[in-house]
Amino acid sequence: MNTLKFSIVLLFLLTFMGCHVGRLTSAMAAPDSTDPVAERMLLYQRSNGGWPQDDGDDVAYDEALTEAQRAAVLADKSQDDTTFDDESTTREITYLLGAHQRTDNPAYLKAASMGIDFILSAQYANGGFPQEYPDTSGYHGHITYNDNVTIDLLTLLRKVSEGKAEYAALPATQREAAGRAVENGINSILATQYVHAGKLTAWGAQHDRNTLAPAPARAFEPVSLSGKESVEIVRFLMEVPQPGEDIREAVRAAVEWLDAVRIDGYRQDRIEAPDQPTGRDRIIVADSSSTIWGRFYEIGTWRPIFIGRDGIIKYELKDIENERRTGYGFYGHWAKDLIKKEYPSWEERIAG
Structure with missing residues (x-):
């Protein structure tokens, strides 16, 4: 009798513990959250791995979507x-x-990895990147430094290659x-640096993706050299841990040029x-x-x-016109810290 009771109790405990462990294991295997x-x-x-803009603006991912909006976004899944x-x-x-690291949700890692493959597929054989892909028609197909497109892509890829923190997955x-x-x-950056x-x-x-010469984009973005985008290119090159002589030469030449074209005594x-039509204006004082x-310098002069x-x-x-004066950044302090602080520190680092 005692043996029977013991067997029944033991069976009950094993069943209870098995169910509990099973639930715990399932909970551990599932993503923590979404x-x-x-x-x-x-x-x-999109199906190709990349993302669109919302009529030229950032998509507002922090805003909830209605069912109709969700359906409309899904209907555009195959758009290029x-x-x-x-x-x-x-x-x-x-x-x-980052979300994958926080939640352990595999869908986030899969989507990020697909996006990285999309970026890799967009790179030209010469190393440059277009503004848009796969639609590289018109100026969208130029090797694009405007608004730091290429530098943003290369900065991300550098983090991927280093494999630290969330990139290790x-x-x-x-x-x-x-x-x-x-x-x-980097080879493309060095090849496109303008020689005058x-x-x-x-x-x-x-x-230009073929000739590598400076190229125009929209009507108000002519062939020129940039006092803005060139700064971020130099910063990216200065982050190379052990720069070769070609990178050192490129950085020094660009900093020299930026210093030569500075405009002192104005803000x-x-x-x-x-x-004015916009109710505001920008003036030089x-x-x-x-x-x-x-932002733009006429080549040669x-x-x-x-x-x-x-x-x-x-x-x-x-x-x-007033609309362009106020709607586009033609002046800025872009190279100030680069020339005064960052470049001298870089020279000290590579000298050591």
Whole structure:
């Protein structure tokens, strides 16, 4: 009798413990949670692995979608409207990798990995990247530095290749491919640095994918060298741990050019202007304590240039229409810290 009772109790305990362990194991195997922003990124991801913009703006992933909106996004899944403009695609990949690290949700890692493959497939054989892919028609197909497109992509790929933190979850083969893409991208940067009168200078906002020469984009983005995008290119090159002589030469030449084209003694102010179409304006004011740089420099003369939607080059900001004066950044302090702080520190680092 006692033996029977013991057997029944033992059977009960084993059954209870088995069920409990089974539930615990299932809970451990399942993702900890989902992330609503990441879930919307999965929804917007196109079949080719990249992401679109929302009519030229960032997609508002923090906003909930109605069922009708969800259906509309899903209906566009196969569209080839994917882009790298304004951190599109790199933003989503970065977020999804972080979300995967927080939640252990495999769907986020899979989507991020697919996005990285999409970036790798978009790189030209010469190492450059277009603004959009697979639609490389018109200026979208230029090697694009404008708004830091290429630098954003290469920065992401560099992190992938290093495989630290959330990037460690990516496949080793993908990390290796990213490393090769970074090297190829650096070669493209060096090849597109503009040579004037036998001397290296800086970069345009975009370069022809075949000739590698500076190229135009929209009507108000002419052939020129950039006082903005060139700064981020130099910063990227300075992050190379052990730069070769070609990178050192490129950095030094670009910094020399940026220092030569600086505009001392002026600043740009934003003001209220009720008499103007936009109700505001941008003006240049004398200020002995300020140094600024032009967004676009005319090749050869190195004069800052300003262009409205008519495509006509002007030499003073006030001479283009109010909408472009206020709607586009023609002046900035972009190279200030680079020249005064970052470049000298870089020279000290590589000398050591």
